[in-house]
Amino acid sequence: MKRAIIAGVAALSAASATVLDLKISIRNTYSVVHVNVGTPAVDHALLYDTGSSTLWLVDSTCTTTNCPNFSGFNRTTYNVSASRTGQEYSSVPGSIDYSGGYVSGVLASDIAKVSYTSFKQTFAAITYSTWSTLPADGFLGLASSSIAFPNTTSFFENLMNLHLADQPRFGLYPGSGVSTVANPSPANNGILTFGGSREAEYACGKVKFVDLEVPFQVYKTPLQALTIINKSGNQTKTYNQTWSGDVVVDTGSGSIYVPQDYIEDIYSATPWTFANISHGYRPLCTDFTDDWSVALTLGFPGAEQTYTVTGSMLAVPGYVDDEHCFPPFNYWSSQNIIVGANWLRNFYSVFDYGSFDPEHYNVRIGFAPLKPEYLPKV
Ligand SMILES: *[C@@H]1O[C@H](CO)[C@@H](O)[C@H](O)[C@H]1NC(C)=O
Ligand SMILES: *[C@@H]1O[C@H](CO)[C@@H](O)[C@H](O)[C@H]1NC(C)=O
Ligand SMILES: *[C@@H]1O[C@H](CO)[C@@H](O)[C@H](O)[C@H]1NC(C)=O
Ligand SMILES: *[C@@H]1O[C@H](CO)[C@@H](O)[C@H](O)[C@H]1NC(C)=O
Ligand SMILES: *[C@@H]1O[C@H](CO)[C@@H](O)[C@H](O)[C@H]1NC(C)=O
Ligand SMILES: *[C@@H]1O[C@H](CO)[C@@H](O)[C@H](O)[C@H]1NC(C)=O
Ligand SMILES: *[C@@H]1O[C@H](CO)[C@@H](O)[C@H](O)[C@H]1NC(C)=O
Ligand SMILES: *[C@@H]1O[C@H](CO)[C@@H](O)[C@H](O)[C@H]1NC(C)=O
Numbered sequence: 520m521k522r523a524i525i526a527g528v529a530a531l532s533a534a535s536a537t538v539l540d541l542k543i544s545i546r547n548t549y550s551v552v553h554v555n556v557g558t559p560a561v562d563h564a565l566l567y568d569t570g571s572s573t574l575w576l577v578d579s580t581c582t583t584t585n586c587p588n589f590s591g592f593n594r595t596t597y598n599v600s601a602s603r604t605g606q607e608y609s610s611v612p613g614s615i616d617y618s619g620g621y622v623s624g625v626l627a628s629d630i631a632k633v634s635y636t637s638f639k640q641t642f643a644a645i646t647y648s649t650w651s652t653l654p655a656d657g658f659l660g661l662a663s664s665s666i667a668f669p670n671t672t673s674f675f676e677n678l679m680n681l682h683l684a685d686q687p688r689f690g691l692y693p694g695s696g697v698s699t700v701a702n703p704s705p706a707n708n709g710i711l712t713f714g715g716s717r718e719a720e721y722a723c724g725k726v727k728f729v730d731l732e733v734p735f736q737v738y739k740t741p742l743q744a745l746t747i748i749n750k751s752g753n754q755t756k757t758y759n760q761t762w763s764g765d766v767v768v769d770t771g772s773g774s775i776y777v778p779q780d781y782i783e784d785i786y787s788a789t790p791w792t793f794a795n796i797s798h799g800y801r802p803l804c805t806d807f808t809d810d811w812s813v814a815l816t817l818g819f820p821g822a823e824q825t826y827t828v829t830g831s832m833l834a835v836p837g838y839v840d841d842e843h844c845f846p847p848f849n850y851w852s853s854q855n856i857i858v859g860a861n862w863l864r865n866f867y868s869v870f871d872y873g874s875f876d877p878e879h880y881n882v883r884i885g886f887a888p889l890k891p892e893y894l895p896k897v
Contacts (some may be wrong), residue, residue: 553565576597576656577596815858
């Protein structure tokens with residue numbers, strides 16, 4: 520911990536600024552962090568999600584009908600009556616529609632605590648949720664408050680507002696644990712760092728940054744190129760992207776999602792066809808080799824950066840069994856690409872706001888390859 524010197528605000532705040540490290544654990548393919556909420560403090564496991572902005576907790580009044588839980592993990596619900604510092608506002612209802620689920624509930628606020636740092640946090644107390652297989656008590660949304668649940672401030676923007684962040688950035692090392700059919704909840708060593716970033720520990724080389732589209736809502740940057748190069752045998756086959764779109768960095772997604780119209784072309788440089796995969800063919804993990812690689816060129820023209828992963832870095836076992844790996848690309852109905860956890864696990868990622876002041880945000884995202892000892896390992 521060190522005291523931040525922030526012009527104009529340091530003198531107003533007695534609290535010292537902070538770097539907060541949250542351990543990432545793996546529950547049946549989902550990655551979660553822990554945040555204490557309430558007085559007395561109650562521990563909650565939350566799915567950290569850069570694709571959304573709201574911190575929400577399943578409310579203690581939610582029934583098993585309205586909030587079914589088939590995850591195999593118990594959920595610790597939020598009980599406002601059991602907290603001396605909590606409040607719920609039935610006058611401020613809201614809902615969130617995710618691509619994988621839907622929740623609704625009311626505004627709440629309470630004291631949150633991570634490490635030894637306590638602060639007031641607004642969130643949503645959820646009384647209806649379709650996330651039935653979520654092995655967590657809720658979400659920790661990390662995108663912009665501008666798209667969050669009514670009257671809530673995203674967890675990280677709240678830390679910045681309260682001068683509880685040394686630097687206006689957070690950093691992500693997802694960890695080397697790999698969820699498999701044989702061991703769906705492996706030990707993990709990931710760290711989500713608020714108020715700083717730990718590339719000196721985890722990264723090999725520099726973090727290469729690109730700017731985001733404005734206005735900032737989610738972590739979205741222009742796509743300049745998607746190239747797949749396959750150098751198997753003496754043949755080289757290249758696929759070059761031919762449409763324009765953006766790339767959204769979403770820790771809450773697993774796979775890489777690409778536009779439906781291009782998915783067969785994209786697969787043409789991989790060892791598989793998409794027709795085969797959509798008819799039930801399951802890729803062998805042994806075909807995820809270093810013979811082929813995927814390069815993404817992101818950012819605005821003139822300031823773009825290229826990030827490359829090899830086939831072996833995209834191998835995620837557990838596609839019915841551990842001999843077979845999940846198809847590296849899926850499609851969705853958008854011209855944009857989503858890069859999710861299967862891609863991000865190969866990098867140290869930095870989400871840098873450039874300023875503590877929302878008026879002066881200059882949000883960038885950066886990635887650096889991991890040191891070999893930190894790469895995912897089954
Ligand atoms: C969640 O699921 C677990 C395992 O099936 C079960 O023991 C638990 O009672 C459920 N919890 C809630 C809050 O529904
Ligand atoms: C869930 O909680 C119930 C009741 O408290 C307990 O019996 C059960 O072992 C717990 N299940 C898991 C998976 O932790
Ligand atoms: C919530 O907390 C209150 C006060 O401690 C308690 O009476 C009540 O049973 C709790 N509700 C649930 C659903 O756990
Ligand atoms: C919610 O936000 C609205 C509009 O900014 C404000 O008028 C209202 O007082 C807020 N409600 C609560 C409970 O914070
Ligand atoms: C690749 O080409 C070289 C020379 O052209 C040849 O010696 C070698 O056997 C080839 N390898 C394969 C796998 O075809
Ligand atoms: C694809 O990109 C590669 C590398 O930038 C380039 O050499 C090649 O000419 C491109 N091919 C097409 C068909 O655009
Ligand atoms: C791509 O590489 C795989 C091996 O990883 C090979 O089996 C396949 O034939 C190659 N495809 C093309 C089009 O070169
Ligand atoms: C893949 O698809 C082709 C053409 O549709 C078919 O001939 C082939 O048998 C399929 N291969 C597998 C492994 O499914």
